[in-house]
Amino acid sequence: MYNDLKDKVAVVTGGSKGIGNAISERFGKEGMSVVINYNSDRKGAEDAAKVVSDNGGKAFVLQADISTEEGANSLLNAAIEQFGNLDVWVNNAGMEIKSPTHELSLDDWNKVTSIDQTGVFLGAKTALKYFKDNNIKGNIINMSSVHEQIPWPTFASYAAAKGGVKLFTQTIAMEYAKDGIRVNSIGPGAINTPINAKKFADKAQYDKTVSMVPMDRIGTPEEVAAGAAWLASDESSYVTGITLFIDGGMTLYPAFKDGEG
Numbered sequence: 001m002y003n004d005l006k007d008k009v010a011v012v013t014g015g016s017k018g019i020g021n022a023i024s025e026r027f028g029k030e031g032m033s034v035v036i037n038y039n040s041d042r043k044g045a046e047d048a049a050k051v052v053s054d055n056g057g058k059a060f061v062l063q064a065d066i067s068t069e070e071g072a073n074s075l076l077n078a079a080i081e082q083f084g085n086l087d088v089w090v091n092n093a094g095m096e097i098k099s100p101t102h103e104l105s106l107d108d109w110n111k112v113t114s115i116d117q118t119g120v121f122l123g124a125k126t127a128l129k130y131f132k133d134n135n136i137k138g139n140i141i142n143m144s145s146v147h148e149q150i151p152w153p154t155f156a157s158y159a160a161a162k163g164g165v166k167l168f169t170q171t172i173a174m175e176y177a178k179d180g181i182r183v184n185s186i187g188p189g190a191i192n193t194p195i196n197a198k199k200f201a202d203k204a205q206y207d208k209t210v211s212m213v214p215m216d217r218i219g220t221p222e223e224v225a226a227g228a229a230w231l232a233s234d235e236s237s238y239v240t241g242i243t244l245f246i247d248g249g250m251t252l253y254p255a256f257k258d259g260e261g
Contacts, residue, residue, distance in 0.1 A: 002233035006031035009083040010232070011075045013037045013066045013123060014093030016044035018193035019143065022221035023090055023228045024059070028052025030229060033083040034059050037066065037075055037093065058083065066093050067114040072126040087136070088232045089127035091120040092143040096158040096195070109157045116161035117168075124172060128181065137180030141231050142169050144185040146247050166243060173241030182240040184231050189247025191219045214249030214257050 010027050014020040016038035024036045025048055034052055036059055038045035049059035060082040064071035079086045094116045097108045120142050131138035145158070148166040152159045165185060173183040190209050192200065200206045200218065210216055227246050230236050245251050255261070 002030055002229060002235060004234040005229065005232060007033070008087040008232075009033045009035075009079050009085045010088040010090060011035045011037065011079055011086065011123075011127075012090045012092055013064075013075070013119065014039070014143075015048055016041040018195060019188065019191065019221045019224045020090070020092040021045075021048045022225035023092060024048040025051040025055075026222070026225035026229050027088075027232070028057030028059060029055040030233075031056050032088075033057060033079075035075055035078045035082065036061050037064050039063065039065070039093070066091075066119040066123060069122055069126075072122040075123075076126050076130055085136075086127065086130055086138065088139045088141070089123055090141045090143070090228060091123040093119055094143060096155055098154050100154055101156040104156060112157035113161045116158065117164045120165050120168065124168070124183070128172065128176060131176075131181050132179065137182075139232050140172075140181070140183040141228055142183070142185040144169070144187045144243055146187050146189045146245060146250050148185075148187055148243060149251055169243070170241045177240055182231075182236075184236075184240060185243040186224060186227050186231070187243045187245040187247065187251070188224050189213065189219060189245070189250035191221060191224060191246075193221055212250060212254050213247070214252055214254050217248060219246060219248055 012020050012024045015024040015036035024034050027034045036045045036048050045061040049061050052059035062078050064074045124140050127140050142165050144165045145162040147159045148162040169185045224246050227244050
C-alpha cells in the first residue's frame with residue numbers, strides 16, 4: 001500500500017471490466033477517489049465503485065465516449081465537481097479487431113485507432129492542460145501492450161495504435177518532465193480478462209498462449225493494477241517515459257527460452 005495515494009483523485013477510462021476494473025478497485029484500496037468511466041457496462045462500473053467505497057475510497061461512475069473531446073472533458077469535470085481535483089489519469093480503455101490486413105475495413109481501422117490511440121491522446125491532453133493550468137505535478141498512465149514491441153499479424157490496427165502509444169508516451173514524458181508531470185505506459189501480456197475469455201475457454205488456445213510466456217502462466221488484472229498503483233505513487237517518483245511490461249517475460253523472445261536457435 002502507498003500512503004501518498006490516500007485522498008488523491010484519479011480518472012480511469014474503461015473501468016467497468018478487466019484491467020480497468022482492477023485498477024479502479026486497487027486505487028480504492030489505496031484510499032483514492034476514482035471516476036470510473038464506462039462505455040456500455042454500467043453494472044461492471046458500479047460493481048467496481050462498490051469495491052472502492054467498501055475499501056475506504058470514493059467512487060463516481062460516468063458513461064463517456066473517450067474518443068471525443070466532449071467525453072474526455074466530462075470525465076475531468078466529474079473529477080473536479082465530485083472530488084475537487086485531479087492527480088492521476090489512466091488511459092485504459094481499448095479494443096481490438098481481428099482481420100487479415102488486406103480485408104480490414106477503414107471503418108474497423110478507425111474504430112480501433114479512435115479508442116486505442118486518439119482516446120489516449122485526448123485523455124492525456126485533457127489531463128495535461130489541467131495539470132499545467134493548476135501547477136499540479138500530475139501523473140498519466142497509458143495502457144499499451146506487449147504489441148507495441150511484438151508484431152501481431154491480423155491485428156494490424158491494434159499493433160499500430162499501441163506502437164503509437166509508445167512514442168506518444170515517451171514524447172509527452174519528455175515534453176512535460178520539467179513541470180514535474182510524469183507519463184508512463186503499462187504493457188500487459190496475456191492477461192485473464194473478459195476480452196480473452198472466449199479464446200482462453202478453448203484449452204488448445206489457452207495452452208498455446210501459455211507456451212508463449214516464459215513464466216508458464218496467464219497473468220491477472222490485479223497484477224497489472226499493482227503496477228498502476230506503483231506508477232501512480234511516489235515510490236516511482238524518478239520514473240517517466242517508460243513502458244512497464246507486465247507480461248511474464250513474453251517480450252523476451254520466448255521461442256528461444258530453451259537455448260535453441
